[in-house]
Each structure stands twice: as structure tokens, then as C-alpha cells.
Amino acid sequence: MTAHSLPFCDGSIDVGIMDNVLEYISEPGPLLAEAHRLLKPDATLFVGVPGEKGCHADTDHKIFYNEERLIRCH
Structure with a gap:
């Protein structure tokens, strides 16, 4: 199973x-x-992302999503 092809x-x-x-x-x-x-x-998709402090606390995080960026994300 991959994130780009889920078996549903x-x-x-x-x-x-x-x-x-x-x-x-x-x-x-x-x-x-x-x-x-x-x-x-x-349907509804709930998306949770860390705030700025939490995002910068983990070096594995690739992108910080503020509200505007999250809304634009697609």
C-alpha cells in the first residue's frame, strides 16, 4: 500500500x-x-498540523503550514 494508491x-x-x-x-x-x-x-477531511513552534522543533518536518498555506494546499 502506498499513500498514492490506497486500496479503497x-x-x-x-x-x-x-x-x-x-x-x-x-x-x-x-x-x-x-x-x-x-x-x-x-464527506469531511480533518487535517491537523503543528503550530510554528512545534513544526520547527522537528527537523524531519518539510513544510510549515500557517492557515493561509493550509487552505491553499492541494
């Missing part, structure tokens, strides 16, 4: 949670596209 049918998920994931990925577009494929049209 299109539009089969009601609710998704992606907590402390995006900040580790340099190119989040493919993962978000896969999440979009899996979600039903009226």
Missing part, C-alpha cells in the same frame, strides 16, 4: 483524518488527490 473504492469514505502528516511531505498534492478520490462528495 472511489467515494467510499465518509470522514477522513490526517493528523500530523502533511508537514512531513515535500509534495502533498498526490496524497491530497488520493484523499479526494476516496471521499464521498459530502
